[in-house]
Amino acid sequence: MRVHKDTSALATRICWVIICTIAPLIIGVMRTYNTAELQALDRNHHIHPFTDHQQMWAKGARVITGAENIYIHDSDGNRYLDGMSGLWCVNIGYGRSELAEIAKLQMEQLPYYNSFFQTAQLPAIELAEELSAITPAHLNRVFFGCSGSDGNDTVIRLVRHFWACEGHPDRQIIISRKNAYHGSTMASASLGGMAGMHAQGGMPIPGIAHIEQPYFYREGGELSPEEFGLQRARLLEQKILELGPERVAAFIGEPIQGAGGVIVPPDTYWPEINRICRTYDILLCSDEVICGFGRTGTWFGMESLNMNTDVMTMAKGLTSGYQPLGAVMISNRMAQALDRKGGEFMHGYTYSGHPVACAVALKNIEIMRKERIIENARENTMAYFQSGIRSLADHPLVGEVRTHGFLAALELVKNKDTREQFDENGTAGLTCREVSFNNGLVMRAVGDSMVLCPPLIITRDQIDRMHDLIMTSLDQTRSVLTK
Ligand code: PXG
Helix, strand or coil, X not given: CHHHHHHHHHHHHHHHHHHHHHHHHHHHHHHHXXXXXXXXXXXXXXXXXCCCHHHHHHHCCCCEEEEEECEEEECCCCEEEECCHHHHCCCCCECCHHHHXXXXXXXXXXXXXXXXXXXXXXXXXXXXXXXXXXXXXXEEEEEEECCHHHHHHHHHHHHXXXXXXXXXXXXXXXXXXXXXXXXXXXXXXXXXXXXXXXXXXXXXXXXXXXXXXXXXXXXXXXXXXXXXXXXHHHHHHHXXXXXXXXXXXXXXXXXXXXXXXXXXCCCCHHHHHHHHHHHHCCEEEEECCCCCCCCCCCCCHHHHCCCCCXXXXXXXXXXXXXXXXXXXXXXXXXXXXXXXXXXXXXXXXXCXXXXXHHXXXXXHHHHHHHCCHHHHHHHHXXXXXXXXXXXXXXXXXXXXXXXXXXXXXXXXXXXXXXXXXXXXXXXXXXXXXXXXXXXXXXXXXXXXXXXXXXXXCXXXXXXXXXXXXXXXXXXXXXXXXXX
């Protein structure tokens, strides 16, 4: 009897503890923040990246409160299929508790220590080794940062430092492409070729040159894709000769341009770029921030697109977006030169090799390997996704379909024969994005190209569902635009 009494008293106490701790939390959250209040606070205090604030304030920010698998939820209880993996990054999907657990463990053991001045810590050491293992054999040294943008700043400094070590300090110029996206710092945005970004704040910085992109649909003219690929690649050769090979350090490109609208280059493009870089001994930098970590069906885009990369930038999928982390890998040739003659590399960030971010990246890669996420996608779902997307070429609004791996773009046009756009302001894209959000699907609009980049774990059933939502959204967009 006594035991029974004690047990029930204990149970009552536990119930009270639960009620007293959880109820105020729930009530507190509900009372403190409804959507309108959150939007008002946001409006008053928060500067958003790449956002027209006047437009956003007119309707209020969409407040995202939770996520699982391939879905996100907003503060009004709506659920959306996230066709963009967040911002091209949540490759293994949302809600993997293993990543939360490893972050907690690492925070308890060593929440922070730096890698400056001859110190090191375990997660960064292990991750450096793991990245050497999963990248092609000649890439074995890594520099850590926090993002793709600072990674590309690091690329500029590393390649210039390398050439100085090799006795060619005049090899300073990096060649990039118009409509490329390499980040948002002064240097990485200058590397990028986004005219709108350059128009704000005095970019590009000196020492960077741009050539045209391999955008066949809009710029291919009468050429075949193969001829166009060669022609655009040979612009690199022309630029090198114009600047003088002794002044050029490197060429940088995304294997497939992501933020530029999923521009998949013709098959002839990268092999010709490889040849040109080899001929003039120009370093080839592959910006893998989007194409890395399985996005194209191999660990890195340089593998599926056949690039002879000397330097590789990665971020996003490195942690599946669960922690901010970036990395730059360099070839053995570069590493040896830096070892021999580099001295102190005067570059680094407080959070270079952050132990929590590195621990999360290691667990993310472990999950990808154990669950064969890339292989499964390549063997079971990517081709299925692509054939569904390709079938949308028949839709009256779709001028071109571009797809590779788990990347796709549907370019919307007013007239499929003439490729005429609805207008110059991306109205068609913005309309379609809004309509698809209302239908429960996140797509990104790059101008009038509707872009998709779903988590690699998406199943065939979910792809079917996504396809239906895209179809409905295209039909509704057409009704709005042709009203
Ligand atoms: N390189 C590439 C190829 C990228 O796509 C960066 C570098 C910069 O990474 P960070 O981590 O500094 O953002 C990126 C980022 C968009 C969009 O609108 C794309 C990116 C970032 C934000 C928005 O499509 N890509």
